[in-house]
Amino acid sequence: MLDVLVPDSEQGRVYRALTLRGRSDHRMLSQYLGLPETTVHDVLNSLAELGLVYRVCGEPDRWEAAPPDRVMALALAEEENRRARLWQAGAELDRLYHQARTTCGPYRYVEPVEHPATLLRLTARLQERARQQVRWLDRPPYYSKPHHFRAQEDMQTRRMADGVRYRTVYSQAVYDDQELFATMTRLAERGERVRVLAELPVKLTIGDADLGLLVPDPDRAGLNEALLVHASALLQAFIGVFETLWTLGVPVTDVGGxxxxxxxxxxxxxxxxxxxxxxxxxxxxxxxxxxxxxxxxxxxxxxxxxxxxxxxxxxxxxxxx
The missing domain is CATH 1.10.10.10 (Winged helix-like DNA-binding domain superfamily/Winged helix DNA-binding domain)
Known part of the structure; x- marks a missing residue:
């Protein structure tokens, strides 16, 4: 929806052309914009599904743009919905964290991680045990030393070569860290699927559906309040939160070459x-x-x-x- 407000996007160019020229068919718009007829035809149909353009009554080959104020209202409503979903995901993570902290005594599927060095070992073990995929929410601050990052890159490269799929949602801060961005680029070239969100609420790593590592408050407590979560309904809930954030992330496609x-x-x-x-x-x-x-x-x-x-x-x- 928001693409229609971007002047240089295909949706934006087609909608603006239709607004300026009035009722037109896709061939006229194609000539005016210098875009292939098939592209304009597909864009018009996608805009029609969103209610942003419609066919002229009695002239099915001609199109007319919806009023711009309607387009803006729909776009703003979509953005508000997206923000609401982000807040909902964050609230769910907060609820799960507090649930885990209050239940880690009597339940064996949640264990506190007592030391950052233990967290590093568990992170490696989680990846070694994974047979299908590793999901990762990766955000600053980072406490590892350079040799830890190199070891992680080597391990991830090896595990991806073994057929383990990695999906990572990075914080947008990845663009501000030259070394981290370079590492992300190399791993994406080797097969890691990457998306980016402006902010992430926690650090989270999940191996298959068997094991998870959560750092709930890295800004305040660093790595000191990390939790190890075994296969359970709680881990399934964390997986659901990851998948929600994954759908909201912006794909970073084909970063190699x-x-x-x-x-x-x-x-x-x-x-x-x-x-x-x-x-x-x-x-x-x-x-x-x-x-x-x-x-x-x-x-x-x-x-x-x-x-x-x-x-x-x-x-x-x-x-x-």
Missing amino acids: EHDLPEPDRAILTLMAAGVTDDTIARRLDMSRRTVVRRIASLLDRLGATTRFQAGVQAAKRGLL
Whole structure:
């Protein structure tokens, strides 16, 4: 839904064109925008499903845009719903944490982790025992030393080669840490599936559905209040919270291969980062506007970005500019 408010997205461009030109069919919009007819046709249908455009009564081949105030209202409602889901996930984690703290005495499926060194050993054991997948909520602050990070990268690479699937939701702070970002990029190249959220409430690692490690308050208590959670209804609840946050995360797709980036794409990225329009890029690089639009769409997908600004930030972080 929010993509329609992004001027350079396909949804945004089609909706704005339809708003400016009035009633049009997909062929007219295709010629006006320099996009393939099939792309415009698919975008119109997706916008229609969201209630943002509709077919003209009696003229099924022609489309009309919904009023912009309706679009804004729907987009804001979607964002509020997304925020509510994030707060709900955070509240659920808080409830589960307090439940675990109050029940760890009489129940054997929850154990306090007494020392940070024990937590490191348990993290390694969890990964060694995993046979299918490891789920990870990874956020700062980080207390490990450089050799611990190298050991983790080596272990994860080995376990992924064994067929264990890793899915990690990183805090957005990953973009501010050059070494951590480089590690994330290398692991993604080797097969780790990566998503990013602005903030994560806890540190959490889950091996299959058998074992979990929770650091509930890393900002205040560091690693000192960590919990080991064995297979149980409680661990299933933590898995549910992870899956909720996973669906809310922004995918970081195809982060590998940047060093093989064609020179025209590198030039387009540089001009995009400077705020240059598609038409100006096309003139400067002696390309057709349609080629520029197609290459930009491919770059956005490659960088896991939904806007030109995000693409510029990620390209700069990866040393592409």
